[in-house]
Amino acid sequence: MxxxxxxxxxxxxxxxxxxxxxxxxxxxxxxxxxxxxxxxxxxxxxxxxxxxxxxxxxxxxxxxxxxxxxxxxxxxxxxxxxxxxxxxxxxxxxxxxxxxxxxxxxxxxxxxxxxxxxxxxNAHLLAVHPSVPVGSLRDFIAWARANTGKGAYASFGRGSSGHLGFELLKKKAGFDMLHVPYKGGAPALQALVGGEVSAMLTDLPQALPFVRSGKLKALAVGSVQRDMSLPEVPTFPEAGVLGFESxxxxxxxxxxxxxxxxxxxxxxxxxxxxxxxxxxxxxxxxxxxxxxxxxxxxxxxxxxxxxxxxxxxxxxxxxxx
Incomplete structure (x- = not known):
């Protein structure tokens, strides 16, 4: 736990x-x-x-x-x-x-x-597994474009806010990635930590311990302003995807x-x-x-x-x- x-x-x-x-x-x-x-x-x-x-x-x-x-x-x-x-x-x-x-x-x-x-x-956080060779949102988008069909992202479930948010991100940023739905935020996050998937728009509070321990990399937050718990992580507009919130x-x-x-x-x-x-x-x-x-x-x-x-x-x- x-x-x-x-x-x-x-x-x-x-x-x-x-x-x-x-x-x-x-x-x-x-x-x-x-x-x-x-x-x-x-x-x-x-x-x-x-x-x-x-x-x-x-x-x-x-x-x-x-x-x-x-x-x-x-x-x-x-x-x-x-x-x-x-x-x-x-x-x-x-x-x-x-x-x-x-x-x-x-x-x-x-x-x-x-x-x-x-x-x-609470803001969503775009988090990726450490095995994904990126250090920023721009890097991630470039990697996703270059590896179409090779990566997958997790969500809390079909039609969830994390699922729909990621679909909008794909459209705005111009890349494609397979969706893998899980039965809730906890199993989806565990799948990301375990490397079963490459990325996820997850609830920031649940991902925070894994980011701080180095088990996940945080690329961008879906709020209007940076989150006080991760002040070093930019918002999506700051990181290059204008008009995106989740x-x-x-x-x-x-x-x-x-x-x-x-x-x-x-x-x-x-x-x-x-x-x-x-x-x-x-x-x-x-x-x-x-x-x-x-x-x-x-x-x-x-x-x-x-x-x-x-x-x-x-x-x-x-x-x-």
Whole structure:
């Protein structure tokens, strides 16, 4: 078990309700539906928010983990809950991607839900195995162009943010490389460390221990600015690929029928919780950058992200199943 994984588990154990997977019907409770199993970064974020919201003097905020179905199970549970402002859904890129991967989409991401707040994000890192003879992003692109069909890249899974981000990178940089999907970020990263694949757009926090130990080489970060944990690694535009960004992100939404006043109140409460110094510090520890902002700003972000992911799916030639 690597250091990042141990850290996540330790933080989860310290937070209330850790490891619980329950359905809360008490109308006095604020429920945060999480489409992932306990223990990951998204779950840790949700539990930190729940703790802050509960301690702010309002009703208890509780986490309800509903993993599975590529995040669709939790999303459907949110659609079936009363539109009373007491059930929130934590979302990420899969929330936008999954309806495009299914022939019969169970929801419309931009029409069935109202955004509350963009909570946090973490940059993707372009990392390569040490056996790849490159020292920069420009070197990597030149190597990939010269070795078409010889290299492969890993992803968290088909249609994941890392997969789609790499497809966009291939298009922008003009090279081709075989995609090898894995069942999650951890096995994909282990495959890269083990030399099964040459490269990966991975979540920076998980890759950091391997970069620092020399088991991986870091070439560029997908954020707008350099990451404080790897200040020597340039952004993609700095390294020569203009207009390219790639990251994982998490936000809160509610059913579209929820009253606008309730959405504003939820936004204010969540923004206050996200601004707490101890929450910011704990999120930075696991590599998440707290964002915040108004609901409309999150809506604009989702619309841009939806268009970007739609184009990435087209470039990757991923069809609904």
């Amino acid at each position: 690597n250091a990042s994984r141990r850290q996540l588990l330790a933080m989860g154990a310290l937070l209330p309700f850790a490891g619980a997977t329950r359905v809360y019907a008490n109308p006095g409770h604020l429920r945060i539906l999480v489409p992932y199993a306990p223990g990951g970064a998204a779950d840790t974020l949700a539990r930190a928010l729940a703790e802050r919201l509960s301690s702010s003097g309002g009703s208890a905020a509780l986490v309800d983990n509903r993993p599975g179905g590529g995040t669709v199970i939790a999303t459907q549970a949110a659609l079936q809950a009363p539109a009373d402002g007491q059930t929130l859904l934590l979302i990420g890129a899969s929330f936008l991607v999954q309806p495009r991967l299914l022939v019969k989409a169970p929801y419309d991401a931009l029409k069935d839900f109202d955004p509350v707040i963009l909570c946090a994000s 990251e994982s992100w998490f936000g809160l939404t509610v059913r579209r029928a929820t009253a606008k006043e309730q959405v504003r109140e939820l936004n204010a409460s969540a923004a206050s919780a996200l601004a707490a110094p101890e929450l910011v510090k704990s999120m930075n520890t696991i590599g998440l950058r707290v964002v915040g902002g108004e609901p409309q700003a999150f809506r604009s972000y989702l619309e841009r992200e939806d268009a970007r992911l739609k184009e990435a799916l087209r470039l990757a030639q991923i069809e609904p199943e």
